[in-house]
Amino acid sequence: MTSANVTDTPLLQIGALTKRFGGFTALDNVSVDIRPGERFGLIGPNGSGKTTLINCISGAFRTEPGTVTFQGEDITPLPPYMRRRRGIARSFQIPRPFKSMTVAENLMVALDFAGAAHELVSAAERRAAVMAILQQTGLSSKADAPATRLSQVELRKMELARAVATRPKLLISDEAMAGLSSSEVDEVLDLLMSLAGKDITIIMIEHIMQAVMRFSERIMCLDAGRIIAIGKPAEVMANARVQEAYLGT
Numbered sequence: 001m002t003s004a005n006v007t008d009t010p011l012l013q014i015g016a017l018t019k020r021f022g023g024f025t026a027l028d029n030v031s032v033d034i035r036p037g038e039r040f041g042l043i044g045p046n047g048s049g050k051t052t053l054i055n056c057i058s059g060a061f062r063t064e065p066g067t068v069t070f071q072g073e074d075i076t077p078l079p080p081y082m083r084r085r086r087g088i089a090r091s092f093q094i095p096r097p098f099k100s101m102t103v104a105e106n107l108m109v110a111l112d113f114a115g116a117a118h119e120l121v122s123a124a125e126r127r128a129a130v131m132a133i134l135q136q137t138g139l140s141s142k143a144d145a146p147a148t149r150l151s152q153v154e155l156r157k158m159e160l161a162r163a164v165a166t167r168p169k170l171l172i173s174d175e176a177m178a179g180l181s182s183s184e185v186d187e188v189l190d191l192l193m194s195l196a197g198k199d200i201t202i203i204m205i206e207h208i209m210q211a212v213m214r215f216s217e218r219i220m221c222l223d224a225g226r227i228i229a230i231g232k233p234a235e236v237m238a239n240a241r242v243q244e245a246y247l248g249t
Contacts, residue, residue, distance in 0.1 A: 009035070009036070010033035010034060010035055010069075011034055011035060011036040011038075011070065011071060011169065011170060011201050012033070012034040012057070012068075012069070012070055012170060012201070013032075013033050013034075013067070013068075013069040013070075014030055014031055014032050014033075014053075014056075014057070014066070014067075014068060015031055015066060015067040015068075015069065016029050016030075016031055016065065016066050016067070017029070017030045017031070017053070017056055017063050017065075017066030017067070017068070018030070018063065018064060018065055018066050019049075019052050019056060019061055019063060019064060019066075019225075020064060025225055026049050026052040026225050027049045027052050027053060027056065027066075027225045028224075028225040028226045029066075029226070030049070030053060030066070030222075030225070030226070030227060031227075032220060032227065032230065034170070034201060034203065035201070036169075036199075036201055037196070037199065037201055038201050038202075038217055038218065039193075039196050039201075039202055039204070039215055039216050039217045039218075040201070040202065040203045040204070040216060040217070040218055040219075040220070041203075041204050041206065041212040041213075041215060041216030041218070041219040041220070041233065042054075042203055042204065042205045042206075042219075042220055042222070043205075043206070043207075043209075043212055043219060043220070043221050043222075043236075043242075044221050044222035044223055044245070045223065045245055047224075048221075048222040048223050048224065048225070048245075049222045049224070049225040049226075050205050050222055051174070051205075052225075053222070054090065054172050054174060054203070054205060056068065057088065057172065057203075058080055058083060058084075058088060058090045058172065059075075059078060059079055059080035059082075059083045059088075060080055063076060070083070070086060070087070070088060070170070071086070071087070071169070073086070081113070084113065084166055086169075087167070087168050087169035087170060088168060088169070088170045088172070089163040089164070089166045089168035089170070089171050089172070090163065090171070090172040090174065091156075091159045091160050091162075091163045091171070091172070091173050091174060091176055092159060092174055093174050093175040093176070093178055095155040095156060095158065095159040097147035097148075097150075097155065097158060097159075098147065099146070099147055099148050100146075101146075101147060102143065102144050102145060102146055102147065103134065103139060103142045103143055103144070103145055103146075103147055103150065103158055103161075104127070104130050104131070104134065104143040104144060106147055106158060106162060107130045107133060107134070107158075107161055107162055107165045108126060108130060109162075110162040110163070110165035110166050111126065111129065111130070111165050111166075113166065129165075130143070130165065131143060133161050133164050133165055134161060136161075136164070136194070136195075137157045137158075137160060137161040137164070137191060138157060138187070138191065139154060139157055139158060139161060142154060142158075152179065152180065152184075153180055153184040153187060153188065156176050156177070156180070156184075156188055157187075157188065157191060159176065160173065160176060160188075160191060160192070160195070164195065164200075168200055169199075169200065169201060170200070170201045170202075170203070171195065171200050171201070171202045171203070172202075172203045172205070173192060173202060173203070173204045173205065173206075174205050175205055175206055175207065176188050176192070176204075176206075177189065177206060177208050177211055178206075178207065178208075185208060185211055189211050189214060189215060192204065192215060193215065196215075202215075204216065209237070212233070213233045213234075213237070216233050217232075218230065218231060218232060218233075219231070219232075219233050219236040219237075220236075221236055221239070221241075221242045221245070223241070223245040228241045228242060228245060229241060229242045
């Protein structure tokens with residue numbers, strides 16, 4: 001089923017993107033459009049170029065050549081913080097919270113980084129904004145707990161909450177479910193589905209195929225830096241090249 005807020009005008013456009021490290025080509029002429037409101041899955045074997053691609057989208061890597069266009073603006077030359085302030089947020093597979101801070105304070109830092117704090121005049125307004133996000137992500141009872149006391153699944157949720165605090169239009173979720181139990185995977189998947197229903201476009205990078213299939217409206221598979229399939233989940237997983245590259249069959 002396609003989200004009601006998906007339109008035909010791309011939110012994100014990747015144009016002929018190539019990335020090399022010395023003589024190694026990590027991405028080779030990758031082009032794809034992501035529509036507003038879309039739930040987009042990105043899969044591929046280890047070393048296929050998934051992380052390189054999201055690093056190019058977020059600005060951690062420069063493209064050479066290729067373009068990244070967001071909401072009609074060419075953001076290819078922009079550094080990561082400027083892309084973040086335009087609405088591109090990313091969560092990381094291994095959460096790195098500020099260990100000396102509480103959960104709520106970790107989100108306050110995200111508000112400041114995104115430049116959104118100036119809109120919240122009082123401390124009460126800032127606290128209310130953070131608490132609303134923690135309520136949404138199921139962490140409101142942990143607001144004043146040190147980040148070091150969170151369980152692994154709670155850390156993953158806080159990582160997503162920090163990304164949400166930057167008020168993204170595009171959220172890139174990088175293996176948020178890796179290493180979790182099946183019930184914890186369901187918790188994080190439900191959270192991502194709820195975020196996708198709040199006008200946030202999500203790119204999910206994930207190795208847990210059941211989760212990717214449930215979440216995604218489209219899936220793209222990379223292998224050796226090239227797109228080998230893109231389309232509806234069932235179509236992509238039935239593709240012989242995907243099965244050979246990703247599933248090893």
